[in-house]
Amino acid sequence: MATHGTKDYRRDMAAIHEEVVSTGEAAIITKDGKPYVKVVPVGEEDVLAELRRRGDIVWPTAVRVEVEPIHAGADDTTDVIAGSRR
Numbered sequence: 674m675a676t677h678g679t680k681d682y683r684r685d686m687a688a689i690h691e692e693v694v695s696t697g698e699a700a701i702i703t704k705d706g707k708p709y710v711k712v713v714p715v716g717e718e719d720v721l722a723e724l725r726r727r728g729d730i731v732w733p734t735a736v737r738v739e740v741e742p743i744h745a746g747a748d749d750t751t752d753v754i755a756g757s758r759r
Contacts, residue, residue: 675700679709 675698677689682702693700693712702710724730 674698677702679704682710 675689675692677685677700679702682689689700689712693714697714699711699713701708702712704710721730725732
């Protein structure tokens with residue numbers, strides 16, 4: 674698996690993409706010497722499907738039941754929560 678710094682990646686992006694596609698192997702892009710981004714061929718993008726194929730996860734089989742909210746007697750907190758968000 675090839676490794677490239679972010680500066681090299683910006684400069685050689687097209688060549689790195691071509692290498693990933695032609696070899697089928699991922700490339701790791703590093704930032705400050707640490708792994709930052711992984712570039713993979715399009716065929717590898719569906720991580721959930723791969724995990725399911727390996728048996729590491731299963732899709733839910735039960736139908737989701739919608740839950741009706743209850744009024745507990747207090748004021749609505751929607752405005753308080755919205756005001757606390759950034």
